Amino acid sequence: MSEAGIRAKGRERIWIGILLFPTLLGLAVGALGSIAATFGLSFFDWDMFTPPQLVGLQNYVDLLSDRKFKKALFNSIAFSAMYVPATVILSLLVAVLLNRHVYGKSLFRLLFFLPVVTSPTAVGLVWSWIYSKDQGLLNSILGAMGMDPVYWLGSKMALYSVVVVNVWGAIGEGMIIFLAGLQAIPRDVYEASMLDGAGPVKQFFYITIPLLIPSIFFQTILSTINAFQAFDYIYILTKTAGGGSTVPTLVFNLYREGFNFFRMGNASAQAVVLAAMIMVLTLIYSHLQKKWGQ
Amino acid sequence: MKTLLTAVSALALSTSLAYSATEIRYMMWGDPPEIAVWQQLVADFEKANPDISVKVEVTDWDSYWEKLRVQTIGGDAPDVFAMDAPIYPDWQSRGTLLNLQPYLDANPDTLKGVYEGPLKAYRLADGFYGLPRDFQTIAMFYNKDMFDAAGLAYPDASWTLDDLKSAAAKLTIDKDGDGTTDQWGISTEVWDMEPFWGPVVTAFGGKIISDDFKTTLMDKGKALDAWNFITGMVRDDHSIMSDEELDSYGYDGFIANVAAMTFSGHWVIPAYNEATFNWGVAPFPKGPARRATLVNSAGIVIGANTAHPDEAWKFVSYVLSEEGQSTLSALGFAIPVRESVATSPVYLQQKSRGDHKLFVDALDYAIPKPSFRGYEEWSAAVGDPLSLVWTGEMSLEEALDEIAATADDTLPN
Known part of the structure; x- marks a missing residue:
């Protein structure tokens, strides 16, 4: 694919360098700088007020017996195990449906994409009303059908409830990626298969899916990263009276550890573990893509 | 030229003024x-x-x-x-x-x-x-109109925690008979120790934390009686508003006129002065061991x-x-x-x-009110499991086990 790109020559290269410089500088200082700082801080005890103290690997050793961290790790893995497949499958289905000649296609695309561009804080408040135990929309419906109210955001159900909100919020982004992938599939492939007598279902499984493999892998990696980093909806929907959460995930836990309890070193170590997990998963995916994607 | 001079002298004047007051x-x-x-x-x-x-x-x-x-x-x-x-x-x-x-x-x-x-x-x-x-x-505030409507005598200094429990249960009412509560006995925060659980634990003869702030004591000894008492009010009587119910009434069911009693400090008085109902104040009720409140x-x-x-x-x-x-x-x-x-x-x-x-x-x-290093993290280790007891998702025993396993680790003293 890279062979098809346009290559810069001569003076153009210098101009590209100059024009990219501000962005690259921001990336280097902002992103790489804070990654390096987080990595470095994970070997220190630091409460943000007094000078950091070198403790070596102690923060990492402590994580092994940290009940809050283990609980958060479990929650994040459970969250991802539901969120990633649901996001990929649903956004693929939506993209396939909206790639046809449907009446009001643009409107539907807009509606599915809307959650991506709205503020999670505002939308989170709407969802908290839907899920509310006493005055909530869902429980009113259950009540009208003669069923007992469910504590949607309590510690038993909250994991599922926030997965639903996060998937709902992510379908739009996945849809855009899959629509781009779908439109890159040449029409004549479908026409040829039609002549051979393949119906829409066969076409979907034997043409659409195989040709979309790169998009599917890309979307899976993106969803995995988003899943492990999910924070905003979880913070708004599950925050409890004392600043805790009914489903504390990794990012929620390290936020509280660092900014509420002033254990920056410990929070940094958790962030490094989180980054390492995402990196390993990404490597596995790209390995699988190389194996199956050809 | 003249304007410039005026400007300069005005500037000089203002800086000298600024320097004169720190x-x-x-x-x-x-x-x-x-x-x-x-x-x-x-x-x-x-x-x-x-x-x-x-x-x-x-x-x-x-x-x-x-x-x-x-x-x-x-x-x-x-x-x-x-x-x-x-x-x-x-x-x-x-x-x-x-x-x-x-x-x-x-x-x-x-x-x-x-x-x-x-x-x-x-x-x-x-x-x-x-x-x-x-x-x-912390003192007890009560809604006189609700007590009158229920035909109950106003709380006074002779009140015990048992009087509180039975009055709170009687004042928790489903007025329109639709199966949901419209009036609660008590609106109070149970996460923070200050308004309610700290005084109750002490009144039962329990302690919150050791004097050297190294050992959590609110999960041991006489304090357990206090927790059974509170759990009975929250889970059996439903006479204390839940966190979610509090949330829908601006975190104060008393001023919202849906709860008959609340436990609070003097800080609420300017707001309560604007209340449309009649209210009074009484000391925190006595427990089996003593009368207690937090300062x-x-x-x-x-x-x-x-x-x-x-x-x-x-x-x-x-x-x-x-x-x-x-x-x-x-x-x-x-x-x-x-x-x-x-x-x-x-x-x-x-x-x-x-x-x-x-x-x-x-x-x-x-x-x-105890004050020690690690207070915030300790309150979370204590408050988070308990809040699951109030929502009915954890038993009191499980929560106290969890507290026993985690709370002392947060104390750096």
């Missing part, structure tokens, strides 16, 4: 009505000290701590700021507060006549790094790196003076820390409704 910055949490009273206090202070001007900055409770933290870490801490007793040891241990002992040694009369209860929380091994600005004790005090501290420590001290000592305390008690929120003011008509005959003396008398049976 500006100090005082940051505190609070509500809009509190700002007006503090500005009155500052105006009086500036009149007596023309060489000092005080800039008051007020933020709400949550953003206050966020702002203070960011400014302190950024080396731009306010010269003087408000402090909450439980987390004072944490702030002090991070080297952010100025030791006031040298000033107190030079002015030994500063603390004469200040109540020992609030003072105790700010006394550390090597002196005071802050002083109490006002204090709060907590807001403090005033000086930043460790202030450029104007002397001016800051002048302001702090003015806040604690009889004059400053009188101005503040007119606010009606808190109780003055100076005995002469707390027992004077300025405080006792303020225009808001309520028995104001009761809150001062509570000092006789009050225990200080």
Whole structure:
């Protein structure tokens, strides 16, 4: 694919360098700088007020017996195990449906994409009303059908409830990626298969899916990263009276550890573990893509 | 040319004025009505000290701590700021507060006549790094109209916790018979120990934490009776509003006129004065072991790196003076820390409704709200499992096991 790109020559290269410089500088200082700082801080005890103290690997050793961290790790893995497949499958289905000649296609695309561009804080408040135990929309419906109210955001159900909100919020982004992938599939492939007598279902499984493999892998990696980093909806929907959460995930836990309890070193170590997990998963995916994607 | 000259001389004048008064910055949490009273206090202070001007900055409770933290870490801490007793040891241990002992040694009369209860929380091994600005004790507020409607006698000093439990159950009513509760016995916060569980645990003869702050005790011994008592009220009687119910009534079911009783400090009186129903105040009910309540005090501290420590001290000592305390008690929120003011008509005959003396008398049976290093993390380790008991998702035994396994690890002392 890279062979098809346009290559810069001569003076153009210098101009590209100059024009990219501000962005690259921001990336280097902002992103790489804070990654390096987080990595470095994970070997220190630091409460943000007094000078950091070198403790070596102690923060990492402590994580092994940290009940809050283990609980958060479990929650994040459970969250991802539901969120990633649901996001990929649903956004693929939506993209396939909206790639046809449907009446009001643009409107539907807009509606599915809307959650991506709205503020999670505002939308989170709407969802908290839907899920509310006493005055909530869902429980009113259950009540009208003669069923007992469910504590949607309590510690038993909250994991599922926030997965639903996060998937709902992510379908739009996945849809855009899959629509781009779908439109890159040449029409004549479908026409040829039609002549051979393949119906829409066969076409979907034997043409659409195989040709979309790169998009599917890309979307899976993106969803995995988003899943492990999910924070905003979880913070708004599950925050409890004392600043805790009914489903504390990794990012929620390290936020509280660092900014509420002033254990920056410990929070940094958790962030490094989180980054390492995402990196390993990404490597596995790209390995699988190389194996199956050809 | 003439305009330029005027401009230059105006500039010179204004800079000389600016140099003549040292500006100090005082940051505190609070509500809009509190700002007006503090500005009155500052105006009086500036009149007596023309060489000092005080800039008051007020933020709400949550953003206050966020702002203070960011400014302190950024080396731009306010010269003087408000402090909450439980987390004072944490702030002090991070080297952010100025030791006031040298000033107190030079002015030994500063603390004469200040109540020992609030003072105790700010006394550390090597002196005071802050002083109490006002204090709060917890009392019971009750809605007279709801008691009348239920045909119950008003609570008084003879009330026990058992009286409280049975009255709360009787006052929890489904008025329209649709299967959901419309009126609760009690609206109180059960996460924080201050309004309810701290006094109840103590009244049952239990302890919250050991005197050296190394061992959690609220999950052991007599305290267990208290937890069974509270769990019975929350889970069996449903007479205490849940967190979600509180949320839908602005976190105060009492002023929303849906709860018959609440436990709170004097700080609610200005708001409750506006209530459309009749209410009264009674002491916290007696338990099997004793009568108890918690006393907590807001403090005033000086930043460790202030450029104007002397001016800051002048302001702090003015806040604690009889004059400053009188101005503040007119606010009606808190109780003055100076005995002469707390027992004077300025405080006792303020225009808001309520028995104001009761809150001062509570000092006789009050225990200080614990204040120690690691307070916030400890409260989370204790409060998070308990909140799952109140929502019915965890048994009391499981929660207490969880607390026993985690709470002591948060104590660095």
